[in-house]
Amino acid sequence: MKIPKLFAPRESQLALPLAIFLHLFYVAPLIVLLASSFQSREGGVSLGQYLQFFQDAVNLKVLADTFWLGVQVTIGCLILGYPVAYLYHYTPAKWKGILTFLILLPLLTSSVVRTFGWVVILGRQGLMNSFLQSFGLIEEPIRLLFTHKGVMIAMTQIWLPLMILPIIASLAQIDPRLAAASASLGGGAWRTFWQITLPLTLPGIISGCLLVFALTVSSFVTPSIIGGGQVMYMPTLIYQQGVVLLNRPFAAAISAILLVMVLIVVFAFSALGQRSREYVR
């Protein structure tokens, strides 16, 4: 009697193919990764790899730099991305197509190509320095390539579309009558923005921030080319330990630490998201 019930269509079953796929190709490897991070040099189970990571000041600096880079790029994307999303929302429909294309354009080129583009722009004889020098704003070229600042600038450009898109989606959900109501009650443009529009787009902002943060701290190509060997981030460290030095358990431990960092930020943001949704209602 229960068997036909098992095969009765249920919404949850629609997700089954994806669930199987993810368990096979994502959850299982992740478990292997976590297990190998607890492997000691001699083959037993230990916390040695983690101790080794946290005892070395250089590794701690790499962890802090990675977190800080994530925060900076997220804030940078938010500051640059929100006005673009806002502009998009109030653009006449016929221009929206062109604007969509322009926003998505960076996603259409490979990040390797864009990174080498940034090498040309950030170099001492690059676009940025020669521009500033020709206007007499600086005398000596500023050092941007192989610095944390340079990586931050390039990453902000690269992940910007992923901040803009969710904000556009949440702007589209706002009932336009709310702004009219605010105006009719005497609210100015700024007040309407701060008290109505911004809080209502918080879910979009939060998902944009999550995407940008998670992608920034796990980027490999851009930080390793623009940062070089002098500013290290977690993914470069993982590659170096895992692929070059064949120190797999240690690389697994670093990956696990990076994962935990991302998860903490994700949970913090989703808690914030819950709150903001309550506010919206």
Place this chain on the structure above:
Amino acid sequence: MSNHKRFRMTRRAMLGATLFTGASLALKGCANGSNTATNPDTENSAGDAAADSATNSLAGGTLISTTLPGSWEQFNRNTLVPKFAAETGAEASLVTAVSADQIAKLQASPNSPPFDVVSLDSGVFEGVPKEELFQKLPVDLLQNYNDLADQFKSTDTWGPLIGVQAVGIAYNPTVVTTPPTSWADLWNDAYKGRVALMAMRNNHTIGFMQQIAKMNGGSADNLDPAFAALEELVPNLAGVVANSGALITLFEQGEVVIAPHDLNSVRLLQEKGVDIDWVLPQEGGFALTPIMSIVKNPTASVELAAAYIDAALSQDVQTQMVETNYVLPTNKNVPIPAEIAQKLGDDLDAILTKLELLDWATINQNRTEWVEQFDRIVQV
């Protein structure tokens, strides 16, 4: 009602955006996949190889070999694979990967390896558990093995060195008007902020640190004097770059004017019109040596794999390698072309005395520690 309408709008917008992003990612994937075959020469030679193998498909078979990227890939596709096809009637396909990735892929499935022959840097090769992944070279199956220069011959070997890349000092002759003569010239105050090194995980820098250690009283397993010298080099560094490709971009941009690099990369840049020259320092340089080896449990027969390696050692393939890629030969019958002779002399044995073959066994014992120490010193 308006609620309902709004929901539909968003869903449609979401769907559109997802489709657009998906399509763009797919397009990008296609572009990446196809750009390996954009060189018309490459396509022609692949076509020839296919035609050859079609005519003698009875004698044939298929072999999968790795190749290092860049000029190595072009050379292997245009010269080595057609030669192998002509000799054996078999087909060879190439998988492009850097040395460390080749090892990573082999270690991921040692029982059904994704390729039959690997071609990678010996520094990386020496660092892996060879018994688990490779098999000894069946020297008797190789006709060209006896043509190798004496120092490259051995009856008990995992594989032959297929070329010698000479590493010395690359510099921009417009800025560096007096050609450097010694490794010590990198410390010259005149080049403050204009020197580059690759990160220590690159074998170029491992070799460089070995040379500096030896100049300052260290040895193959004692790099302490080199690390002390590195601390003094830091103010001169424009940057520590990820890999040799990034170093090339910096030379093209005029960002860097002097750096340790190999002759073959420099010659290729010169051909492209980049303002760059190369010199062997008076203390001598060092050699980076690509090696070929047959994997354990290959899908193709060992005979076929041996024939592929044999073709790579043959006089005409190596002559081509020297002329187009400026990688020095290991086959003693290959003449040294004038452009290289002018830098290094025309006698292979004499050249090899000036290039140190690195002691990878010692290096690999210390590699992790050295990489960490290097990173600690150069971190800003």
